[in-house]
Amino acid sequence: MQYLPNILFVLLLICGIGFFIKNVGRLRRNILLGKDVDVSDEKPVRWRNMVKIALGQTKMVVRPVPGILHIIVYVGFIIINIEVLEIIVDGILGSHRIFAGAGKLYDVLIGSFEILALLVVIAVIIFWIRRNLIRLQRFIKPEMQGWPKKDGNLILYIELVLMMLFLTMNAADFQLQQLGSEHYVQAGSFPVSAYLGAFFEGMSESNLIILERTAWWLHISGILFFLNYLYYSKHLHILLAFPNTYYGKVTPKGQFKNLEAVTNEVKLMMDPSVDPFAAPAEEDISEPGKFGASDVRDLNWVQLLNSYTCTECGRCTSECPANQTGKKLSPRKIMMDTRDRLEEVGKNIDSNKGTFKEDGKQLLDNYITREELWACTSCNACVEACPVSIDPLSIIMDMRQYLVMEQSAAPSDLNNMMANIENNGAPWPFNQMDRLNWSQES
Template sequence: MEYLPNIIFAIALAIGFGFFAKNVRKLSRNIKLGRHVDISDNKPQRWKNMARIALGQTKMIVRPIAGLMHVIVYVGFVIINIEVLEIIIDGLLGTHRIFAPLGSVYDFLIGAFEVLALLVIVAVIVFWLRRNIVKLKRFIKPEMQGWPKKDGNLILYIELVLMMLFLTMNASDFQLQQLGAAHYDKAGAFPVSQFIASLFEGMSISGLILIERAAWWLHILGILFFLNYLYYSKHLHILLAFPNTYYGKVKPQGEFNNVEAVTNEVKLMLDPSADPFAAPAEDSEEPEKFGASDVQDLNWVQLLNAYTCTECGRCTSECPANQTGKKLSPRKIMMDTRDRLEEVGKNIDANNGVFVPDGKQLLDDYITKEELWACTTCNACVEACPVSIDPLSIIVEMRRYLVMEQSAAPTELNNMMSNIENNGAPWPYSQMDRLNWVDE
């Protein structure tokens, strides 16, 4: 019975990490449903982007208030994980504050953790006020109603509870140290929780131990719950921001990818003798579908983008189409892509690893043509994203499908392309008439 708590803790840890690993495998499987794309170029620049954007948070602090609050929460959660490591070791070995022999270093660490925990609580309250009282415009857009709104608030509640449990655990531990309770040797500095400890004055040692143990268990179980909740939440970006910024676009923002089959056809038309191998062989397979109508037609980096979306709405708030009342919201494009990808993943799970056509697709069932053609391709959304997501690439691929597979471009665009074909310019005037305006 002496080791029962350790056994229970080990089981809880195994279940928590096991379920997390299962979700990671599912996440990886879903992302790999996308088309292959080679991202092996510009490695030094990619590492630099990851260090600068994901680790350094440089694109977050462009908006000072939200950026500063986010940096506090980010740094707080990263550094406080050192305390989580100690809790895990203590839980498995049955020890208490195993890092205490570090002496003054340990005192500094615990003190820093507590200050950060307090700052995280303040930041979380500010975030909640911005979402629910101030109601910033980007948080009350149509796509943020229902689950996205609940998810955003639930995350804040979880973070608040975890920090409060951490400080309560330390406060009761501090009080037990002052009373000389067995196994509670004096260790650590408690600049914040010592004030909370005043609430426990006069309590018995057994009562304090009960509070300390309850806070300890709830804190670590809460962290395991939060770890597994990530998969179902926008907070998945905590893990995916690093690979997403590494694989983010490093080419000039205005440069679009070309379809190789089309490029070869154009080269052949311009100069048939230039590359005799450019023309497809008679027995070659038909070209792949041009553009994208469903998530399987997108590449795996675009699907990674969808899962990385933080739903912060910076892309939508910068979008000129959205600002002028158009239906387009770049954030919704990413959320819809993720929702459809999840639906496809569940379909595969339900059918023994095989996707069974469900009569749905990303185009029309999730994203409308009106949204796609509202985009001005200005790249404002790409520039604004704090984790290097590229909604424009998905919009362009879906437009490509509409034009090249369905010939479903808007009348204005068809007229423009006809003019370019016939007149060498987007205007409905022949080349001979271009200078007529000078006479006027």
């Protein structure tokens, strides 16, 4: 019976970490359903982007209020969880505050954790008010109804509860230290929970131990629950922001990729030494494959990584000129739809023993409409606004490419423009000889 708590803790730890590893495997499998893409270039630039954007949060503070609050929550939640290491060691060995031997350094750490925990509580409350009472426009868009809204609030509730459990655990511990209770060593500085401890001054030693142990177990259980909830939440960006910013686009934002098959054909047409009427050599005949993308498996794996990294913050949508003028396009919805379809494909593979069974659906039309795709002005405002280097425009352009080159389904105005460029050398329906006639009019 003496070691029963240790055994239960180890079992809890194994289950929590085991489910997390399983979720990571599923996540990796889904992302790698995308096409391969070479991202081995510009490594120093990529490392610099990851340090500045993911670790340094430089793009978050472009909007100071939410940016600073996010940094408080981010830094506070990560640093406070350093104490989780101590909790894990204590849980396995049956010890209590095993790192207390660090002396003054330990006091500084615990005191810092507590101040950060209080700041996280304040920031979370402000975030909740912004989402639910002030109702900022980017949080009440159509794509944020239902589960996305519940998920955003649930994350705030979880963070609030975890911080309060942390402070309650320390407050009870502080009171037990004052009573000189066995097993509760004199260690740590408690600038916040010492004040909370005033609420527990009349409690007996046995009740304080029950309170401290209950808060301790709930805190570590909550951490493990949160770890596994990440897969089902927009908060996957806590883990994926680092690889996503590393693999983000490093070429100029206005630069679009060229299709190799089309580039080769144009080069062939422009080569004066080539007979345009000659049949191609047999070895030169190759299937160009599918042009563009109509489903998630037509996208590359970096684009799929983008979809899982989306924080649903809505900065991209709030900056989108098409969305601002009432068009249906929302870059955030593009990423959310891509992630939802990818999850659907992944579940299909799981239920069919590792192979995908056609389900009569695809990303185009079933999730993302053509109206949304053609509303995009390709201005890159969404890419510039994203705090974690997500590129919704690349998905939009790939799907447009499919519509034009596979289905010849461009809007009539665009078809007219391209025909005019082909025939007249300009997007206007005027013969080149008549182009300057306007200058002769009185």
